[in-house]
Amino acid sequence: MRVSTKGASxxxxxxxxxxxxxxxxxxxITLEDQERLSYLHSMxxxxxxxxxxxxxxxxxxYCSHPLMPLNF
Known part of the structure; x- marks a missing residue:
């Protein structure tokens, strides 16, 4: 059986x-902070x-992101 393109997506x-x-x-990070992140921000x-x-x-x-402090 073949899955539709919509179903596969x-x-x-x-x-x-x-x-x-x-x-x-x-x-x-805390569970609360994890849940606030969108999938894009999570990535x-x-x-x-x-x-x-x-x-x-x-x-x-070099690496920097405002949501991840240097002292993680």
Missing amino acids: KARRDHINHEIKNMRALLP AVICTYIKKSVLFQGKFS
């Missing part, structure tokens, strides 16, 4: 949203968190 979106929620749960903060993790390992030279 919704399944992809659902999968992406689920993964964003999983990654957002790993951030060192920005997740990327910043990863970049800063690399920075503190001495492999990245």
Whole structure:
């Protein structure tokens, strides 16, 4: 059975949203702050968190995002 394009698109979106929620749960911020973040802002903060993790390992030279302080 073939899934419609509309159904396949919704399944992809659902999968992406689920993964964003999983990654957002790993951030060192309160649950309240996590729930306030849109998916777009969540991705920005997740990327910043990863970049800063690399920075503190001495492999990245610059990273900044207003929602993720340097002393996370």
